[in-house]
Amino acid sequence: MVHRGGLLPSLLLRSMMSSLPLHAAPVEAGRCFVAALPGSELVYFTANGSDGARPLGFPPSPGRCYSFCIPAAQSPRERVRAARLHKRLQQRLSQAPFVAGDSEALPLLSYDPQDLDAAPPEKGFLVRLAQAAPEMERCLEALLRSALPAPAQLCVYQEAGDNQLWRALWRLGGTAEGKELVGRARVVQAPQPARHPAASHLLDAAVFRSREAARGVLEECTTLIPEAKAVLDLVDKCSELPKRGSFPVIVIEGLDATGKTTITESLKDSLNAIMLRSPPSCVSQWRKIFDDEPTLIRRAFYALTNYIVASEIAKESTKSPVIVDRYWHSTAAYAIATEISGKVSDLPPLHHPVYCWPEDLLKPDLVILLTVSSAERIRRLQGRGAEKTREEAELEVDRFFRQKVEESYRRMENPSCQLVDSSCSREEVLKDVQHQIKNHFPLL
Structure with missing residues (x-):
């Protein structure tokens, strides 16, 4: 059920997560990501600070992007509840204020490039904005605080003065606690794996x-x-x-x-x-x-x-x-x-x-x-x-x-x-x- 007034009430999202004992895990430096762009083009990228080309799909300044993933579920019950949470977040991101202007939410997968068979990729979203929008960013942070296991994490991507793309990883505390910058890293293209990250699962x-x-x-x-x-x-x-x-x-x-x-x-x-x-x-x-x-x-x-x-x-x-x-x-x-x-x-x-x-x-x-x-x-x-x-x-x-x-x-x-x-x-x-x-x- 999607709340007609816009933002899903925090009590509803918390109730969805109450029996879902997922654990927030830090975004690992070695992980890679794949986003599905409009037109079904796939862009593979990573944030490991090494040399490499800037990935496609990220708008230039003053554009800004955000990403987050739902932590991996272990038991069958957790898998079901995580899947339903992903669906509800997808619905929420298709509503105001997240569909204002040129913004869009694209499917995102986070995976381990060293072992595609080890665990299923984590599902999430890459939210693209043609230009920075502080109010939308605050709404996104509020949504993640309500929906994801604490402490929720949010990746923010923006272009630096050297035209390179950088990612800031933020740890979101409670509403009164604000947020903490965990680190920054350069975002570059990642090699396309031998098979799609979801194929093995x-x-x-x-x-x-x-x-x-x-x-x-x-x-x-x-x-x-x-x-x-x-x-x-x-x-x-x-x-x-x-x-x-x-x-x-x-x-x-x-x-x-x-x-x-x-x-x-x-x-x-x-x-x-x-x-x-x-x-x-x-x-x-x-x-x-x-x-x-x-x-x-x-x-x-x-x-x-x-x-x-x-x-x-x-x-x-x-x-x-x-x-x-x-x-x-x-x-x-x-x-x-x-x-x-x-x-x-x-x-x-x-x-x-x-x-x-x-x-x-x-x-x-x-x-x-x-x-x-x-x-x-x-x-x-x-x-x-x-x-x-x-x-x-x-x-x-x-x-x-x-x-x-x-x-x-x-x-x-x-x-x-x-x-x-x-x-x-x-x-x-x-x-x-x-x-x-x-x-x-x-x-x-």
Whole structure:
């Protein structure tokens, strides 16, 4: 819940942190940072005082930037509460006074360049101002004092007389205590790591490798999100390792407006098949609730709905062929594209574990990915008026996000996606899909 009057009340933020025993840690000199600039460009930088080029993305004087990160969480409960805190800070930074003038808050990650696998990167924000604004700075300090574990820390970046960029690290005490300058360091470009800092930690943070991993997240949400208990109750009624029947299971994947609904309906009739959708209708009333949650919780919800669908597949595939409108590949592709900032080149490489099907999830026989040009997809979307999730809406305005989703689909393994161009007529697309099915199931 965001307070309509602007600044989140300090009591609310403190209550959010009361059961989150995070510990404020000093900003380590050896850590690096990556910020996602508008246009999906990534800028890597560090503040270690050594020689190096000035990083892009920091406005010249009289501009000023600020950064802060939420301390790393250790237990599952802390992870959930830290993720929700990050979401609320993101909402707060999108409101006055932080959106005044040319200011903007950009996603930021802090990571250990010496060992990307050691611990997940810390999430935070880089707040950019075209010129210094003392009142906004005071509001930001007040927000961090209320939200982060004491003593909160704030990094302030500004250009010095030599045109170099410097960072001042401030430790924020209580309102009456003011703040203390911890140190200053020169900010320079950092080398781009071999892989995106978030890539090694996607499993069980966005793409869940098992039912239990996703379940563990929602279990920590039951006191925060009452609907999480209802979802868990549905999941617990499903067999842990459902067995597929003797009839084929075919999944149709693709972005919105690629023709999934048309093709699945046509296949249902032509194959005399049962059609299922993921997420299933039994959880549709809760989608909006979980779509408003941070990635960790939202993706755990969608991962668990796949296990509900798997139980339905097991039952229906004993009677007839089964056509599924989206399944695990959609869940994974959107999660990867959301968590990996930047462009397609920043995605985890081919054969990364994040592209592999979970071992405890019922696997389909065939996955068909419908593709269409972005111009044609947008043309089809115009005038539809259907309610969209936040990520589906982002597809329309962020071509780099769309490209990451599409490429993630293509990198999926075991089973991989069989591509079908759906730009042509309905009859031609259906014919191509039926050809793919016939190749896999000659007797069908």
